[in-house]
Amino acid sequence: MAEHKxxxxxxxxxxxxxxxxxVLYDSGEGGGVPISGSIEAVKRLKESDLQLRFCTNETQxxxxxxxxxxxxxxxxLSVSEVFPPAPAVAAILKERGLRPHLLVHDDVMPEFDNVDxxxxxxxxxxxxxxxxxYKNLNDAFQVLIGLEKPVLFSMGKGRYYKETDGLKLDVxxxxxxxxxxxxxxxxxxxxxxxxxxxxxxxDMGLQPHEVLMIGxxxxxxxxxxxxxxxxxxxxxxxxxxxxxERHASVTADGYVDNLATxxxxxxxxxxx
Amino acid sequence: MAEHKxxxxxxxxxxxxxxxxxVLYDSGEGGGVPISGSIEAVKRLKESDLQLRFCTNETQxxxxxxxxxxxxxxxxLSVSEVFPPAPAVAAILKERGLRPHLLVHDDVMPEFDNVDxxxxxxxxxxxxxxxxxYKNLNDAFQVLIGLEKPVLFSMGKGRYYKETDGLKLDVxxxxxxxxxxxxxxxxxxxxxxxxxxxxxxxDMGLQPHEVLMIGxxxxxxxxxxxxxxxxxxxxxxxxxxxxxERHASVTADGYVDNLATxxxxxxxxxxx
Numbered sequence: 001m002a003e004h005k006x007x008x009x010x011x012x013x014x015x016x017x018x019x020x021x022x023v024l025y026d027s028g029e030g031g032g033v034p035i036s037g038s039i040e041a042v043k044r045l046k047e048s049d050l051q052l053r054f055c056t057n058e059t060q061x062x063x064x065x066x067x068x069x070x071x072x073x074x075x076x077l078s079v080s081e082v083f084p085p086a087p088a089v090a091a092i093l094k095e096r097g098l099r100p101h102l103l104v105h106d107d108v109m110p111e112f113d114n115v116d117x118x119x120x121x122x123x124x125x126x127x128x129x130x131x132x133x134y135k136n137l138n139d140a141f142q143v144l145i146g147l148e149k150p151v152l153f154s155m156g157k158g159r160y161y162k163e164t165d166g167l168k169l170d171v172x173x174x175x176x177x178x179x180x181x182x183x184x185x186x187x188x189x190x191x192x193x194x195x196x197x198x199x200x201x202x203d204m205g206l207q208p209h210e211v212l213m214i215g216x217x218x219x220x221x222x223x224x225x226x227x228x229x230x231x232x233x234x235x236x237x238x239x240x241x242x243x244x245e246r247h248a249s250v251t252a253d254g255y256v257d258n259l260a261t262x263x264x265x266x267x268x269x270x271x272x
Numbered sequence: 273m274a275e276h277k278x279x280x281x282x283x284x285x286x287x288x289x290x291x292x293x294x295v296l297y298d299s300g301e302g303g304g305v306p307i308s309g310s311i312e313a314v315k316r317l318k319e320s321d322l323q324l325r326f327c328t329n330e331t332q333x334x335x336x337x338x339x340x341x342x343x344x345x346x347x348x349l350s351v352s353e354v355f356p357p358a359p360a361v362a363a364i365l366k367e368r369g370l371r372p373h374l375l376v377h378d379d380v381m382p383e384f385d386n387v388d389x390x391x392x393x394x395x396x397x398x399x400x401x402x403x404x405x406y407k408n409l410n411d412a413f414q415v416l417i418g419l420e421k422p423v424l425f426s427m428g429k430g431r432y433y434k435e436t437d438g439l440k441l442d443v444x445x446x447x448x449x450x451x452x453x454x455x456x457x458x459x460x461x462x463x464x465x466x467x468x469x470x471x472x473x474x475d476m477g478l479q480p481h482e483v484l485m486i487g488x489x490x491x492x493x494x495x496x497x498x499x500x501x502x503x504x505x506x507x508x509x510x511x512x513x514x515x516x517e518r519h520a521s522v523t524a525d526g527y528v529d530n531l532a533t534x535x536x537x538x539x540x541x542x543x544x
Contacts, residue, residue: 176452
């Protein structure tokens with residue numbers, strides 16, 4: 001059926017990358033709740049012959065704490081399979097000898113424990129949520145405007161995400177704010193950066209055309225993966241909105257109701 | 273001298289428009305302090321044959337309170353000579369039957385007393401300063417994303433302004449944030465909007481080429497005035513930074529150390 005013509009590609013697939021928030025679970029009070037059918041869907045993928053990785057722009061916790069939360073919800077996954085932006089940024093800072101002023105969530109701070117933060121010569125922002133106060137944004141701006149060559153890292157560039165009590169502004173909104181204030185272009189670490197997706201592909205040892213990305217964010221998950229040469233599926237959960245299916249610049253290779261349906265179609269079509 | 277070749281135009285001038293914050297005074301704790309020489313400079317302009325108006329993007333007070341503050345500092349000016357964005361926005365809202373969700377400074381709220389704010393169908397932002405919390409920005413975003421045709425008004429689009437204790441983020445930064453989050457283009461009411469400058473010219477009954485704008489903001493004061501057909505002078509006070517003099521897209525007709533110097537040169541050259 002036309003609705004699922006993307007399934008034509010699944011026989012040649014060797015791996016799947018899953019976005020997490022909005023695909024596996026909805027975030028919110030108490031850490032969030034699993035999306036119906038997604039725990040079983042992850043289990044089925046793990047039992048298949050497909051490689052599986054998780055690629056997230058989550059920056060409200062260390063990788064360890066984040067994975068523990070998902071495990072407590074019932075998901076089978078391990079720290080080494082999960083790729084968030086913070087460890088990637090910490091590595092870049094060390095490599096380039098940069099000392100960050102951090103505007104990030106308190107719970108992700110430990111990822112930067114071993115990074116020199118004295119006399120900052122760059123700014124790193126993540127999804128700081130309530131910490132995005134006028135004062136804190138102004139402090140970050142003052143660091144940037146005081147640098148001869150301002151450097152701003154943004155861990156992702158999402159517009160918003162869905163919590164159980166509604167849509168919430170994501171880090172990309174504050175990235176745009178600081179870019180405008182300081183006349184600087186941020187370096188995005190996280191989806192949709194091709195370099196970020198490539199790190200995951202390298203870890204799998206696969207070529208882009210052998211891998212399918214599944215996410216709820218049309219631009220950052222689907223569009224980012226497509227720019228990298230992968231196929232991209234959008235699930236109609238999480239931050240999905242019907243208007244995504246008539247977006248001006250990104251068209252997903254397929255749209256499915258949720259992860260359970262996607263995995264069902266993938267495995268059924270591979271078995272044929 | 274080449275430094276002041278802009279003075280060639282002053283003989284044909286019929287009016288001057290002054291920006292206020294950063295030209296007349298520096299804002300900050302306790303309302304701010306006058307910039308040296310500016311009280312006397314305003315007095316000299318008033319005593320001259322030039323028409324004088326004040327055009328400001330100030331949105332932290334009602335026009336009446338704002339003018340009182342300046343009068344207490346020693347400036348000779350009256351409410352009818354001062355053009356800020358809030359009364360202009362209130363008029364537009366009434367004209368177009370729009371009901372705003374307001375994210376503005378508490379002290380400017382009375383300007384919207386007579387505007388219907390129930391069941392909002394647009395968002396108005398001003399320089400809300402500390403009120404630009406994550407929660408308040410998220411509330412404004414939720415109104416916009418819930419509208420079929422989101423409408424956002426921004427009272428000015430400045431990047432930052434100078435207070436006595438340093439540079440502070442201005443409303444334009446949050447305009448960019450909401451534009452990105454909601455995929456909407458804001459309607460700017462205030463400088464550098466040509467429509468806004470035109471209101472002041474209409475009040476003076478003058479043509480653009482007969483009027484000189486003096487401000488500390490290269491893009492919003494000088495660039496905006498130039499786009500409208502006026503000459504624009506930048507003062508090296510307030511938010512002025514030396515890099516403004518090699519800006520990529522806006523070049524002022526002249527740069528002067530402060531308002532006192534500008535007025536001195538204007539009056540001296542007119543007398544010759």
